[in-house]
Amino acid sequence: MAEPAIVAEGVSKVYPGSRSGAPALDGLSLEVPRGGIYGLIGRNGAGKTTFVRIAATQLAMTSGTLRVLGQDVRTEERAIRARIACVPQESRPLYFLRTEEVVYLYLKMRGMTSADARRRTHDALEELSLLEVRKRLVSRLSGGLRRRTLCAMVLASDADVMFLDEPTTGLDPLARREVWEAVRRASREHRTILLTTHYLDEAEALSGRLALIERGQRRLEGTPAELRARVRYPYRVTLWGDVPRDQLASYGAVSEIEGGFLVFAREPEARELARWALERGLRLSMGPVSLEDIFLEVVGRSIDADAPLAEEGAEA
Amino acid sequence: MSARHRLRSLGTFVLLNGLIPIRTQPLYLVNLLASPLSFLFFLTVVSHGRLIGFGITGGLILTMLSAGTGLQSDLTHYRHDLKFQDVVVASPVEAPVYVAGMALSELVYSIPGLAVFVVLFVVDGFATPTSVAVVVGVLLLVWGFATALAFTLATYFQDVRETFMFSPLISLVLTVLPPVYYPLSYLPGWAQFVARFSPTTYAAALVQGSVGQATVSLSTAAVDWGILGAVTAALFLVAAFKARWKEP
Numbered sequence: 383m384a385e386p387a388i389v390a391e392g393v394s395k396v397y398p399g400s401r402s403g404a405p406a407l408d409g410l411s412l413e414v415p416r417g418g419i420y421g422l423i424g425r426n427g428a429g430k431t432t433f434v435r436i437a438a439t440q441l442a443m444t445s446g447t448l449r450v451l452g453q454d455v456r457t458e459e460r461a462i463r464a465r466i467a468c469v470p471q472e473s474r475p476l477y478f479l480r481t482e483e484v485v486y487l488y489l490k491m492r493g494m495t496s497a498d499a500r501r502r503t504h505d506a507l508e509e510l511s512l513l514e515v516r517k518r519l520v521s522r523l524s525g526g527l528r529r530r531t532l533c534a535m536v537l538a539s540d541a542d543v544m545f546l547d548e549p550t551t552g553l554d555p556l557a558r559r560e561v562w563e564a565v566r567r568a569s570r571e572h573r574t575i576l577l578t579t580h581y582l583d584e585a586e587a588l589s590g591r592l593a594l595i596e597r598g599q600r601r602l603e604g605t606p607a608e609l610r611a612r613v614r615y616p617y618r619v620t621l622w623g624d625v626p627r628d629q630l631a632s633y634g635a636v637s638e639i640e641g642g643f644l645v646f647a648r649e650p651e652a653r654e655l656a657r658w659a660l661e662r663g664l665r666l667s668m669g670p671v672s673l674e675d676i677f678l679e680v681v682g683r684s685i686d687a688d689a690p691l692a693e694e695g696a697e698a
Numbered sequence: 699m700s701a702r703h704r705l706r707s708l709g710t711f712v713l714l715n716g717l718i719p720i721r722t723q724p725l726y727l728v729n730l731l732a733s734p735l736s737f738l739f740f741l742t743v744v745s746h747g748r749l750i751g752f753g754i755t756g757g758l759i760l761t762m763l764s765a766g767t768g769l770q771s772d773l774t775h776y777r778h779d780l781k782f783q784d785v786v787v788a789s790p791v792e793a794p795v796y797v798a799g800m801a802l803s804e805l806v807y808s809i810p811g812l813a814v815f816v817v818l819f820v821v822d823g824f825a826t827p828t829s830v831a832v833v834v835g836v837l838l839l840v841w842g843f844a845t846a847l848a849f850t851l852a853t854y855f856q857d858v859r860e861t862f863m864f865s866p867l868i869s870l871v872l873t874v875l876p877p878v879y880y881p882l883s884y885l886p887g888w889a890q891f892v893a894r895f896s897p898t899t900y901a902a903a904l905v906q907g908s909v910g911q912a913t914v915s916l917s918t919a920a921v922d923w924g925i926l927g928a929v930t931a932a933l934f935l936v937a938a939f940k941a942r943w944k945e946p
Binding site: 398435438439441442459464466467468469470471473474475476478483487488490492493519539545 | 784791
């Protein structure tokens with residue numbers, strides 16, 4: 383079996399000058415297999431970006447060990463850097479460049495020949511529907527197009543491991559799906575993509591495996607199906623209409639939603655509840671829990687809530 | 699990265715930060731010309747033309763110094779506002795290639811300034827084989843230490859606004875107070891002692907000596923070269939070991 387692309391063991395990070403002294407990463411261990419897309423999910427400030435920055439050799443860790451493609455991030459940075467590429471969180475392309483120049487010059491900067499860079503630039507721009515704006519100055523692009531340009535830049539590279547830190551933030555649904563397709567294509571070329579996101583639908587749609595990070599620690603790890611299997615109630619049943627709440631409690635965990643109730647239940651209880659609801663002519667929907675539901679159960683909060691331990695004086 | 703790849707990277711940075719921005723904003727080209735020309739104008743007027751030579755030699759030094767120190771704003775902006783340094787760090791590009799490429803790109807902006815002052819240098823009759831060799835050597839060292847200083851500072855600044863504060867200070871300490879635009883002998887004894895702490899004092903002394911604006915003995919010139927070279931080497935070492943390519 384091939385060596386994993388990334389192996390982290392007990393990685394901790396306390397930012398120098400942090401007033402609270404709280405670790406941004408607290409003994410995080412992860413194994414990202416080679417090839418495919420690995421999703422890191424968590425709230426803002428949970429430690430996703432800190433982990434990505436350490437693995438991408440941009441930030442030193444406080445303790446632990448981390449190997450990327452078999453090389454130690456502390457001592458073998460140069461070997462790692464030769465084989466990685468990264469779209470940092472909140473990064474922006476140089477505004478005085480044209481769209482195609484952002485991609486082309488990035489590839490040239492990495493040492494690619496002009497012919498290769500030109501060909502890959504064209505392919506990447508086409509893949510992400512940017513050909514129409516290839517001659518436009520970045521300063522005249524919308525925020526979403528700029529983000530797509532950065533994705534095109536990295537996906538066009540020959541890197542074996544790509545770090546995409548919240549690559550689709552600010553993109554409209556259509557553009558997000560274009561980025562997803564490009565990311566999927568890149569992963570089919572036996573490349574490893576570490577993707578951070580707080581869009582749970584994105585993590586679910588793209589990631590072969592994913593890890594849920596909370597307060598700098600890994601709380602869950604596995605394929606989306608494995609994560610579902612680990613939660614207490616793997617099914618969700620939504621009921622609308624005039625439903626007596628006290629009769630629902632025996633099926634599982636009940637919470638009120640607008641115009642009805644949401645019940646998390648095990649499979650037999652979910653089926654029984656569905657039958658019960660249909661007999662009474664209630665409108666319902668039933669299915670496996672979403673990643674968002676799992677997140678809510680594991681963390682106890684929505685992914686949109688900021689983490690309380692966001693590290694001071696540093697990017698989350 | 700092979701030597702060929704490094705050269706390709708280097709050329710890309712020159713294009714990316716030097717030539718392409720001029721396409722969108724040609725005024726960048728006259729930016730570095732403004733300060734030295736102002737000094738030249740001021741000196742010429744107040745001295746009734748007597749110090750025009752100092753305005754020319756000082757202008758050459760200031761132009762090269764600005765080409766180096768100007769790097770700090772660009773690097774800080776790229777690092778913090780655009781996260782461009784993070785993109786470069788997570789790539790095969792090594793820090794020295796990035797810095798050298800960006801430094802060369804800044805040199806593009808100083809071409810008009812250098813051209814103007816080189817023409818004045820020749821027209822004023824300063825150009826001899828010795829003075830040209832001295833000026834080229836001195837300007838390279840000035841550019842080198844200014845670049846190393848700018849890179850190191852840029853990796854510590856937390857916001858591009860900090861560079862707005864530092865740039866005038868650096869300019870004051872390295873070009874206005876030291877005898878770049880006038881002979882060292884104009885200063886009182888204690889001030890001459892203080893001026894010796896600025897590397898541009900030695901740069902100016904060498905250039906002024908080479909064109910006959912000041913009398914510099916061979917032994918003094920050797921000491922001046924030694925100090926200027928040592929300062930440049932020291933700042934390169936500081937940049938190599940203390941600059942934050944990877945954040946702590």
